[in-house]
Amino acid sequence: MCRLTLCLLLLVGVSVGVSVGVSMGVSVGAHLTPGTHHIQRRQAAPRGADISTSCLRCICEARQCDWQQGCQGGACGGYRITEPYFNHSNITTEVPLYGDRTFETCTVDPKCAITVVRLYMRALATDCDENGTIDCDDMMLTHYYGIEGCIGVRDYAEFTNDWARYSACIGSG
Numbered sequence: 263m264c265r266l267t268l269c270l271l272l273l274v275g276v277s278v279g280v281s282v283g284v285s286m287g288v289s290v291g292a293h294l295t296p297g298t299h300h301i302q303r304r305q306a307a308p309r310g311a312d313i314s315t316s317c318l319r320c321i322c323e324a325r326q327c328d329w330q331q332g333c334q335g336g337a338c339g340g341y342r343i344t345e346p347y348f349n350h351s352n353i354t355t356e357v358p359l360y361g362d363r364t365f366e367t368c369t370v371d372p373k374c375a376i377t378v379v380r381l382y383m384r385a386l387a388t389d390c391d392e393n394g395t396i397d398c399d400d401m402m403l404t405h406y407y408g409i410e411g412c413i414g415v416r417d418y419a420e421f422t423n424d425w426a427r428y429s430a431c432i433g434s435g
Contacts, residue, residue: 310383310384310385310386310387310396311383311384311387311396311400311401312380312383312384313379313380313383313384313387313398313401314398316398316432317398317401317402317432318376318379318380319431320398320402320428320431320432321341321379321398321401321402321405321428322340322341323427323428323431324402324406324424324425324427324428324431325340325341325342325424325427326427327340328340329370329372332370333366333369333370338365338366338369338370338375339369339370339371339372339375340372340375341369341375341376341378341379341405343365343369343375343378343379345365347378347382347408348365348368348369348378349365350382350385350386351377351378351379351381351382351385352381352385353368353374353377353378353381356381357377357381360374360377379405382405383401383404383405386404386409387400387401387404388400388403388404388409388412388413390403390404390407390412390413390414390415390416391403391416392413398432399416399432400412402419402425402428403415403416403419406419406424407419
């Protein structure tokens with residue numbers, strides 16, 4: 263027996279998209295075709311990419327890039343990096359120079375914070391708009407919404423002040 267909404271959608275011939283989250287937030291898409299009982303699987307969204315200097319600058323500008331604010335509300339530095347984000351970058355093991363840095367000391371130092379963002383994006387940047395490529399827009403969405411939260415949020419994000427500042431920056435080159 264299926265849920266009433268799903269049954270109605272299938273009866274009127276509307277395709278239903280289903281997204282399933284798996285470990286590390288990899289999105290595996292599925293597409294149900296009316297009248298069938300099989301699922302056609304799509305490839306998981308690409309993950310990981312190098313970030314350009316201009317993209318780094320614009321992601322920082324989106325949050326006004328205020329390095330004087332320190333740590334507030336669990337986010338630190340000009341990039342407003344959170345502790346889980348810092349930990350996912352693996353900076354303390356990947357870069358010997360920063361091996362002794364803590365979340366609080368690294369994220370308020372522009373050079374260390376930039377390295378955190380670079381490492382995070384290299385490992386976890388997500389194709390948030392699911393167009394098959396990872397560009398700066400995807401990295402902006404990954405940075406702000408995380409690897410699991412960035413899929414399908416662009417329409418919402420475009421109405422935020424952060425996105426307006428980011429767009430103005432990225433548009434100016």
